[in-house]
């Protein structure tokens with residue numbers, strides 16, 4: 001199988017890079033300066049086992065890739081970019097006949113629970129991946145993947161449920177490529193468990209990773225609200241015990257050659273890159289949406305969603321609002 005990784009950022013770059021390193025065919029899809037750097041110099045993958053320069057084929061648009069029947073599409077863009085990517089890739093022809101939407105499996109390697117639904121509106125065979133991977137993308141051409149072999153965790157399953165042969169083949173390739181990739185029949189339970197943790201992304205992005213006890217208190221409030229919403233909605237999720245039994249949530253972060261340190265999660269990285277958007281509408285915003293459907297108030301997640309979006313729009317860097325200020329914003333909501 002060949003892996004076409006749509007969105008070669010922190011997650012897509014780490015997955016695509018490691019797959020390529022272990023001998024799999026990979027195409028990375030990227031844009032702008034990142035695309036130019038990848039095309040010119042290859043992917044620079046910084047890992048605990050060294051810095052790897054990987055000359056992975058790269059494309060900047062769907063038309064630049066001749067799709068094959070053995071392709072697997074891995075969607076690794078931020079959720080706010082899913083619709084544009086899915087609409088661009090779904091109608092692409094596949095050698096031998098048919099379109100990507102009809103013929104190719106598409107794996108959503110993304111946060112939240114929305115992309116799979118959007119994908120299934122367009123693609124026949126959708127897989128969900130619950131990604132616990134502490135990787136970082138800040139500089140064009142460079143991805144930092146500081147996890148030890150067989151940590152991180154990429155739970156994989158058919159969407160909305162089930163575990164089939166394709167999932168097993170993809171997982172086997174990932175297992176040969178550094179990752180822990182259990183195939184699970186109930187992948188959305190894992191993704192909801194992760195969503196509960198990802199409501200913290202906004203706090204980290206707004207206040208910076210060292211927000212102290214006040215930031216930690218906000219995270220606890222956002223998570224409590226999310227749990228109440230999930231309970232009201234009857235949404236089952238993987239327990240902490242289940243997650244630690246397969247080491248998810250225990251990301252074994254190791255020093256990386258070159259000394260590059262992990263700064264923060266994906267929303268923090270979006271703000272540092274000045275990308276103009278964050279994923280908050282699909283993380284905290286998902287809690288707000290479910291809260292509205294099930295009659296549970298969600299003022300904390302709504303204030304975090306709004307403030308994170310404002311920071312992104314105004315190109316603020318993390319830490320320009322302190323945890324004390326953010327607490328006041330949340331309490332005034």
Ligand SMILES: CC(C)(CO)C(=O)C(=O)O
Pocket residue numbers: 111131132133134135198201264265266267
């Ligand atoms: C868990 C973590 C930090 C890495 O997979 C993440 O989900 C994110 O950065 O959004």
